[in-house]
Amino acid sequence: MNSSPPAPSIVVLAGGVGGAKFVLGVREAARRRWGGAGALTVIANTGDDAWVSGVRIQPDIDSLLYALAGVNDTVRGWGRADDTERVNAELVAFGAGWPWFTLGDLDIAMGLARAGWLREGLPVSEIVARLSRRWDLGGVRLLPMTDATVETQVVTVDGTMHFQEWWVRHRAEPYPLRFDNGPIASAAPAPGVIDAIAAADVVLVAPSNPIVSIGPILAVPGIAESLAIARARVVGVSPIIGGNVVRGMADACLKAVGTPTAADAVGLRYGARGRFGAYDRDARLGLLDAWLVAEEDAALAPGLSDAGLPTIVAPLWMSDLSLSADLADAALTAAGL
Amino acid sequence: MNSSPPAPSIVVLAGGVGGAKFVLGVREAARRRWGGAGALTVIANTGDDAWVSGVRIQPDIDSLLYALAGVNDTVRGWGRADDTERVNAELVAFGAGWPWFTLGDLDIAMGLARAGWLREGLPVSEIVARLSRRWDLGGVRLLPMTDATVETQVVTVDGTMHFQEWWVRHRAEPYPLRFDNGPIASAAPAPGVIDAIAAADVVLVAPSNPIVSIGPILAVPGIAESLAIARARVVGVSPIIGGNVVRGMADACLKAVGTPTAADAVGLRYGARGRFGAYDRDARLGLLDAWLVAEEDAALAPGLSDAGLPTIVAPLWMSDLSLSADLADAALTAAGL
Numbered sequence: 001m002n003s004s005p006p007a008p009s010i011v012v013l014a015g016g017v018g019g020a021k022f023v024l025g026v027r028e029a030a031r032r033r034w035g036g037a038g039a040l041t042v043i044a045n046t047g048d049d050a051w052v053s054g055v056r057i058q059p060d061i062d063s064l065l066y067a068l069a070g071v072n073d074t075v076r077g078w079g080r081a082d083d084t085e086r087v088n089a090e091l092v093a094f095g096a097g098w099p100w101f102t103l104g105d106l107d108i109a110m111g112l113a114r115a116g117w118l119r120e121g122l123p124v125s126e127i128v129a130r131l132s133r134r135w136d137l138g139g140v141r142l143l144p145m146t147d148a149t150v151e152t153q154v155v156t157v158d159g160t161m162h163f164q165e166w167w168v169r170h171r172a173e174p175y176p177l178r179f180d181n182g183p184i185a186s187a188a189p190a191p192g193v194i195d196a197i198a199a200a201d202v203v204l205v206a207p208s209n210p211i212v213s214i215g216p217i218l219a220v221p222g223i224a225e226s227l228a229i230a231r232a233r234v235v236g237v238s239p240i241i242g243g244n245v246v247r248g249m250a251d252a253c254l255k256a257v258g259t260p261t262a263a264d265a266v267g268l269r270y271g272a273r274g275r276f277g278a279y280d281r282d283a284r285l286g287l288l289d290a291w292l293v294a295e296e297d298a299a300l301a302p303g304l305s306d307a308g309l310p311t312i313v314a315p316l317w318m319s320d321l322s323l324s325a326d327l328a329d330a331a332l333t334a335a336g337l
Numbered sequence: 338m339n340s341s342p343p344a345p346s347i348v349v350l351a352g353g354v355g356g357a358k359f360v361l362g363v364r365e366a367a368r369r370r371w372g373g374a375g376a377l378t379v380i381a382n383t384g385d386d387a388w389v390s391g392v393r394i395q396p397d398i399d400s401l402l403y404a405l406a407g408v409n410d411t412v413r414g415w416g417r418a419d420d421t422e423r424v425n426a427e428l429v430a431f432g433a434g435w436p437w438f439t440l441g442d443l444d445i446a447m448g449l450a451r452a453g454w455l456r457e458g459l460p461v462s463e464i465v466a467r468l469s470r471r472w473d474l475g476g477v478r479l480l481p482m483t484d485a486t487v488e489t490q491v492v493t494v495d496g497t498m499h500f501q502e503w504w505v506r507h508r509a510e511p512y513p514l515r516f517d518n519g520p521i522a523s524a525a526p527a528p529g530v531i532d533a534i535a536a537a538d539v540v541l542v543a544p545s546n547p548i549v550s551i552g553p554i555l556a557v558p559g560i561a562e563s564l565a566i567a568r569a570r571v572v573g574v575s576p577i578i579g580g581n582v583v584r585g586m587a588d589a590c591l592k593a594v595g596t597p598t599a600a601d602a603v604g605l606r607y608g609a610r611g612r613f614g615a616y617d618r619d620a621r622l623g624l625l626d627a628w629l630v631a632e633e634d635a636a637l638a639p640g641l642s643d644a645g646l647p648t649i650v651a652p653l654w655m656s657d658l659s660l661s662a663d664l665a666d667a668a669l670t671a672a673g674l
Contacts, residue, residue, distance in 0.1 A: 054391050054452025087424060090446030094471055096453050105442060109427030112449070115391025116433050134431055 007038020008201035008337060011232070015045045015206065015213025016060035017077060018247055018318075020067035022206040022237065025324025027068070027138050029332060032325060037139035041196040043223075045208070046124065046144045047152040047181055047216035050164045053097035055111035056118060059164075060213065061128055062110065064142055069135035080106040100169040123147040125190040143196065145217045148187035152212055153180045163212060172252035179256060181216050189222050197226045202335035204328070205236035205287070207246065207316065210266050211253035224285050228273070233289040233335040236270055237327065238263040241316055242296035263297040264304050272309040290334040292316065292327070310334075344375020345538035345674060348569070352382045352543065352550025353397035354414060355584050355655075357404035359543040359574065362661025364405070364475055366669060369662060374476035378533040380560075382545070383461065383481045384489040384518055384553035387501045390434035392448035393455060396501075397550065398465055399447065401479055406472035417443040437506040460484040462527040480533065482554045485524035489549055490517045500549060509589035516593065518553050526559050534563045539672035541665070542573035542624070544583065544653065547603050548590035561622050565610070570626040570672040573607055574664065575600040578653050579633035600634040601641050609646040627671040629653065629664070647671075 007030050012023055023042050030037045048059040066072035066080055073081045083104030091097040103111070110131060117127045124147045132142050152163035156174035163179075166172060197203065208214055218224045227234060240263045245251050251261040259265050271286030291309050293300060294316035304311040314330035317323060344367050349360055360379050367374045385396040403409035403417055410418045420441030428434040440448065447468060454464045461484045469479050489500035493511035500516075503509060534540065545551055555561045564571055577600045582588050588598040596602050608623030628646050630637060631653035641648040651667035654660060 051453070051456060053454075054393070054449040054456065056391070084423065086421065086442045087446040087449065090443055091450055094447065094450040094468060096450035105423045106427055108445075108449070109424040110431065112391040112424065112445070113428055113431040113433035115452070116388070117390075119388060119391065131431060 005034060007034035007036055007040075009039040009196075009199050010041070010332075011196050011200040011203045012040070012042045013203065013205050013208075013214055013217050014042050014060070014064060015208030016048065016063035018239065019044070019060065019206040019208040019213065020064045020072070021318045021324050022204075022208075022328065023064060023140065024067055024321060025318060025326075025328035026204060026331075027140055028321055028325035029328035032329070033332070033337075039141075039199070040139060041141045041143060041192070041200075043143050043145055043193055043196065043217060045213045045216050046146060047150060047212060048163055049149070049151050050162060052101055052103060052111070053091055054115055055097075055103060055108050056115040057103070057107070057111045058114070058124075058128075058144070061142065061144060062107070065131060065135075065137075068137040068140050068142070071135070079104045083107060098164075098169070101164065123190075125192070141192075141196075143192050144190050145193065145223065146184075146187045146220045147190050148183065150181040150184040150187050150216060150220075152216065153182065155180060167249070172249040176252065176256035179212060179215070179253070181219060184216065184219050185221065187220050189220050194222055194226050197223070197230050197232070200230060200232040202332060202337060203227060203230065203232045203234045204331050204335070205234065205270070207237040207239040209248055209250045209253055210239060210269065211250065211257060218287070224287070227287060228285045234273060234287055235290045235292065235331045235335045236267065236288045237292045237314075237331060238266060238294065238297070238316065240266055240297075241294040246316075262300070263293040264300040267291040267293070267304055267309050267311065268307060272307075275308050292331055292334060342371060344371035344373055344377075346376040346533075346536050347378070347669075348533050348537040348540045349377070349379045350540065350542050350545075350551055350554050351379050351397070351401060352545030353385065353400035355576065356381070356397065356543040356545040356550065357401045357409070358655045358661050359541075359545075359665065360401060360477065361404055361658060362655060362663075362665035363541060363668075364477055365658055365662035366665035369666070370669070370674075376478075376536070377476060378478045378480060378529070378537075380480050380482055380530055380533065380554060382550045382553050383483060384487060384549060385500055386486070386488050387499060389438055389440060389448070390428055391452055392434075392440060392445050393452040394440070394444070394448045395451070395461075395465075395481070398479065398481060399444070402468060402472075402474075405474040405477050405479070408472070416441045420444060435502075435506070438501065460527075462529070478529075478533075480529050481527045482530065482560065483521075483524045483557045484527050485520065487518040487521040487524050487553060487557075489553065490519065492517055504586070509586040513589065513593035516549060516552070516590070518556060521553065521556050522558065524557050526557050531559055531563050534560070534567050534569070537567060537569040539669060539674060540564060540567065540569045540571045541668050541672070542571065542607070544574040544576040546585055546587045546590055547576060547606065548587065548594060555624070561624070564624060565622045571610060571624055572627045572629065572668045572672045573604065573625045574629045574651075574668055575603060575631065575634065575653065577603055577634075578631040583653075599637070600630040601637040604628040604630070604641055604646055604648065605644060609644075612645050629668055629671060
C-alpha cells in the first residue's frame with residue numbers, strides 16, 4: 001500500500017542542539033513524504049571538540065547522535081536522558097578536568113570509548129560510525145566534517161582560549177576578535193563527505209550558529225567547492241528570528257565578523273550561489289539557492305530576493321517534532337522537491 | 338605523654354592487594370612503636386599498568402592508594418567501596434574496552450584523571466602525588482618505581498599478551514615462557530626512589546608476587562644497585578606459605594623462571610645480600626639481610642640460614658590489621674629495630 005516515490009538523497013550541514021532538532025525534522029518530513037529517511041546524511045561540525053580530562057567530547061556529533069537515537073535529555077537540552085554525575089564529582093574532587101564543564105556518566109562513557117579508539121589510532125569518522133552502530137538512527141548517516149583536529153580557538157580582547165572555555169566558562173563575554181580553527185586549511189573532508197554532497201538531490205543548511213557551527217564545515221577545503229559545483233539545490237534556514245538568536249549566543253559570534261544579528265545579514269553572508277559570498281575560506285563562493293526566513297522577518301524577503309538571494313518565508317520555530325518537520329518540509333519544497 | 342623515639346625511615350617495595358595489606362600493617366606497627374608512620378615510603382610496581390579503553394589504570398598504585406586512604410572494597414578485595422558500574426556497562430554496549438575487565442565508576446574517575454594529566458604531559462610520579470593529595474594517607478608517601486612505561490608483556494606458548502590479558506582474561510593459564518617489561522633496561526627510577534632507599538633505616542620487601550610485582554621494581558636500573566649499597570637492612574617476607582601462594586597466582590609466574598613454589602626457593606632467588614642473587618636484571622646482586630617465613634615453613638629455616646640467608650619464623654597470615662601489624666613488627670625486629 002506504500003506507493004511513495006523513492007526518497008531523494010539529502011545532505012544536512014549541522015551543528016549541535018539546534019542542528020539536531022532540524023535533522024529530526026528532516027527525518028520526519030522524509031518519512032511523511034517518502035515513508036523513510038532514504039539517503040539522509042548529516043555532515044557535522046567538529047570545531048567544538050575538546051578534551052575534558054581524559055574524555056574526548058564532540059559536542060555537536062554527540063548531540064546529533066543522542067537526538068537521532070532518541071536518548072537525549074529533552075528537558076535539560078543537552079546530554080543523555082536519566083544521566084548521573086558520579087564520575088564528574090570524582091574528577092572535581094581530584095582537581096581534574098574543567099570544574100565549569102559538567103559531564104554525565106553516560107556522556108563520559110561515550111567520550112571514553114572515543115578516547116580509547118583514538119589511542120588505538122582509529123580515525124574520527126570510523127569512531128563516529130562505531131558509536132552510531134549502537135543505536136537505530138532511523139536511516140540517518142552521521143559524518144564528521146573532517147578527521148583532522150581543528151578545534152576552534154577564540155581570539156578575544158582578554159586573550160586566546162578554547163571555544164568551550166569562551167562559550168561555557170565565560171558565557172561568550174570576552175569580546176571575540178576572530179575564530180581560529182588551527183590547521184583547517186590543510187584538513188581534508190572526512191571519507192564520504194564529498195561523495196555525499198556530489199550525490200545529493202538537496203543540501204540543507206541547518207539553522208545552526210553560522211560562525212562556529214556551519215563556518216568550520218565550510219572552511220574545510222573542498223567542501224565549499226564541492227557545494228558550488230553540486231547538482232543539488234542548496235537551501236539554508238535562518239538561525240535568526242526577528243533580530244534575535246533562537247538559541248545559544250550566535251550574536252556574540254556574529255559581532256566578531258561584523259555581521260549584524262539579522263536574518264538578511266546572515267543570509268547575505270552565506271551568499272547567493274553563483275554570486276559572491278563571504279562564506280568559504282577564501283570569501284569567493286556564494287552558498288545558497290534559497291534562504292528561509294521567519295514570518296517575523298517577512299519584510300526582509302523582498303530585499304533579499306532583489307539582492308539575488310531567493311528568500312522564502314516559513315514557520316521557523318521548532319517547538320516540537322511536527323513543527324520541525326513542517327520547517328524541513330518547507331525547505332525541501334524550496335529545493336524543488 | 339608520648340615519649341616515643343622518632344620513627345625511623347622505612348621503605349617498602351610492594352605490589353598491589355597483598356602489598357597494600359602489608360603496608361597497612363607497617364603503618365600500624367609504626368604507630369604502635371613510634372606513635373606515627375614517620376617517613377614511610379612505598380615504592381610500587383607499575384608493570385601491571387594498562388589502558389582500558391581511554392582509562393589509564395595502575396592497579397598496584399590504585400590498590401595501595403585505596404587501602405591507605407581506607408576507601409578500598411574489603412569485601413570484593415579490589416577497587417573502591419560502594420562503587421557502581423554504570424560507565425563500564427556503557428563501554429560494553431559500545432564494544433569498547435575489555436569485556437573481561439570490569440572497572441567501577443569511581444575507579445574509572447581516577448583512571449580518567451590520570452589519563453587527562455598524562456595527555457597534558459605530567460610524569461607518572463607527579464600524577465601519583467596529585468592523586469595521593471585527595472586523601473589522608475596517614476603519613477605514607479607513595480612512589481611509582483619509574484615514570485617510564487614498562488608494562489609487563491607475557492610471552493606464553495600461546496603467544497605474547499599484556500599481563501592483564503594473561504592474568505585476568507586467561508587466568509594465567511597459557512604457559513608463561515618469560516615476562517618482558519619492554520624498555521625497562523633504559524628506564525630511570527622515579528624521582529625520590531633512590532633518595533628514599535639511600536635515606537632508609539630499613540627496607541621491607543612485601544609478600545607480593547616476586548616475579549611480576551617485586552621483579553619489575555628490582556629490574557629498574559639503579560634500584561637493585563642502590564639497595565646493594567644502602568645502609569638500611571633489607572628484610573623480605575615470603576609470599577609462599579606451606580608451599581602455596583597466599584593469594585593470586587604467583588605459582589604460575591614462578592614456573593616461568595623455574596623457581597618452585599616454596600618459601601626457600603623464593604628466598605634464595607631474592608638471594609642473601611653480599612652474595613649471589615638472581616634478582617636484579619643482571620642476576621648479580623643478592624637482596625636480603627633477612628627473610629621471614631611462616632610457621633608452616635619453619636623446617637626450611639635452618640637450611641636457608643645455613644645457605645647464608647638469615648631466616649626468621651614469623652606469623653605470616655595477614656587476616657586482619659592487627660595480624661598484619663604483628664607481621665610488620667616482626668619484620669622491623671628482624672631489621673634490628
